[in-house]
Amino acid sequence: NAGVMQNPRHLVRRRGQEARLRCSPMKGHSHVYWYRQLPEEGLKFMVYLQKENIIDESGMPKERFSAEFPKEGPSILRIQQVVRGDSAAYFCASSRGHRETQYFGPGTRLLVL
Amino acid sequence: KNEVEQSPQNLTAQEGEFITINCSYSVGISALHWLQQHPGGGIVSLFMLSSGKKKHGRLIATINIQEKHSSLHITASHPRDSAVYICAAGPNTGNQFYFGTGTSLTVIP
Numbered sequence: 001n002a003g004v005m006q007n008p009r010h011l012v013r014r015r016g017q018e019a020r021l022r023c024s025p026m027k028g029h030s031h032v033y034w035y036r037q038l039p040e041e042g043l044k045f046m047v048y049l050q051k052e053n054i055i056d057e058s059g060m061p062k063e064r065f066s067a068e069f070p071k072e073g074p075s076i077l078r079i080q081q082v083v084r085g086d087s088a089a090y091f092c093a094s095s096r097g098h099r100e101t102q103y104f105g106p107g108t109r110l111l112v113l
Numbered sequence: 114k115n116e117v118e119q120s121p122q123n124l125t126a127q128e129g130e131f132i133t134i135n136c137s138y139s140v141g142i143s144a145l146h147w148l149q150q151h152p153g154g155g156i157v158s159l160f161m162l163s164s165g166k167k168k169h170g171r172l173i174a175t176i177n178i179q180e181k182h183s184s185l186h187i188t189a190s191h192p193r194d195s196a197v198y199i200c201a202a203g204p205n206t207g208n209q210f211y212f213g214t215g216t217s218l219t220v221i222p
């Protein structure tokens with residue numbers, strides 16, 4: 001049973017480009033969480049999704065950021081018109097049910113030049 | 114003030130020492146999590162607990178709900194335990210986790 005998969009592991013973008021981060025949860029998990037870890041800072045919650053539904057996006061910046069978890073395929077975190085301040089590690093976690101143990105992916109390190 | 118506070122921020126220990134990392138939280142929780150983040154950046158969930166004590170190998174996690182405090186203990190520490198240990202509170206209302214800023218542990222051979 002493969003763990004949580006994230007790709008790409010590293011992503012470099014220039015200011016103004018779009019970044020797409022993908023997360024495939026563990027088999028049997030239908031709950032996905034996205035977190036951001038800024039340099040020298042702790043993890044921050046961004047968004048919580050179940051299949052086809054956004055449950056809680058209270059941690060998402062109001063503009064440029066969006067997330068989806070379609071019926072088929074991975075969850076996607078999309079950042080439009082990236083700025084240097086978006087440079088961070090983005091972690092995805094999945095769980096079987098809400099408030100159950102979350103299993104983390106290896107993260108995607110985004111660098112905006 | 115953060116909802117989750119950890120101490121110490123940095124900890125250096127000699128191999129074999131007993132280590133304690135503390136976590137205090139201010140929110141009502143459904144569960145408290147201890148995570149380990151290795152230098153390469155990957156995160157592993159060590160414990161999820163809502164009461165009492167859990168043990169896994171040389172790691173022990175305890176929680177006192179009344180005092181809103183949890184501790185992570187490492188017995189017979191080893192250099193491979195060197196990592197950042199993060200406390201995360203899963204609140205009993207709402208969906209988001211609150212994370213501590215982490216304790217950076219270095220175990221010297």
